[in-house]
Amino acid sequence: MPNRPFRFLHAADFHLEMPPHGLAEVPEHLVDLFLEAPYAAAEQVFETALTEDTAFVVLSGDLFSPQHTGPRGPLFLVEQFARLAERGKHVYWVGGRVDPPEAWPPAIRLPENVHRFPVGRVESFTAQQDGEPLACILGAGRDGRQTIRAADFSPAPGGLVTLAAVHGTADPAALKQRGLHYWALGGRHDRSTPLGTPTLVHWPGTPQGRRPAESGMHGCTVVDVDGQGRLRTTLATTDVLRWLTERLVVDEATSREALETQLRERMHTLVETNPNIELLVSWTVAGTGPLLGKLRRGPLAADLLEWLRGEYGRRSPAAWSLSIEAEPSVALPLEWLEQETIRADFLRAIRHYETNPQEALDLEAYLPEGELAEALGPGVALTEKPARKRLLHDAALLGVDLLTGEEAES
């Protein structure tokens, strides 16, 4: 059945209660931005619904935890919902982990354009435009379990475009079988589309990345539905600060100046491709050569970080470097074990302890009392296999850095 083409907006996981985190310290000039980021990004979601003139909005849970935001959370949402109401736009909001309908403070009235779904059972609404049905929207608030019960959802009769709003995880194949047009999911902070056609399964992710691991662009999704019920998703970015993880490669011949040039060039590219937004960059340096050892120990990493922050970190918008670290080496060249060098003697000794686990390491004799226990962590003994393996591996890397460095410099 041909239907009227339309467009809607899908967003989830605002988590208004949760500012970005995962930093040892937030630089002074970015503190306000950090605190405001969840609200600023969520406001951009509603702004997008208005500027893109979407017919309605589907919100797939975890918008806020009322006991953590205090009244600011619900008051903010009411204000945003009212902006949509003025333009005749409806909101379909399904509860997630932290925002079931009963968590909404009873003293604050939810505007009438907002439709909520019950917990644990499917309810259906029909979105309309000019008195004509556009889509059937099914939803069930999340109950105790995380897995979505796909079998509870069935397409509307007569071929009307059918969407399901749910918060949780599911096997995409199980969702596909149900024959709906679109699964508007929540509960993942990174954007993902495991199935595209004929059933679109989509998590829009959180509108604002919260920590270094939530890197890259974040936003909400504008979904266009054509006359044949085919869907197309478009990312609308809403984040106000963006985490990035960048990897550079050096070799034996790379000088400090050459590394600085690489950092500068990459930074210019980042600023160019992410305009008008604050950036938080974690740098990893991989490859081979003496620079890696110097990055692991000594002042080089701190020096470079200070230089990067001075050059790029205090502009507006800022590109703030969080850290610069050498990537841990994975394997050492086997021929190093066979050379007539101090490094080879050292590596052969390590290898001996690796292949003879019954031989005690007896490190206590070389260390102040209690230091070894502290280094290993609470309750871990060096007689345990993983602890011993990790320690020997770290010792090999440390030895290689120190001994190789000396040879190269002499």
Ligand SMILES: [Mn+2]
């Ligand atoms: Mn979440």
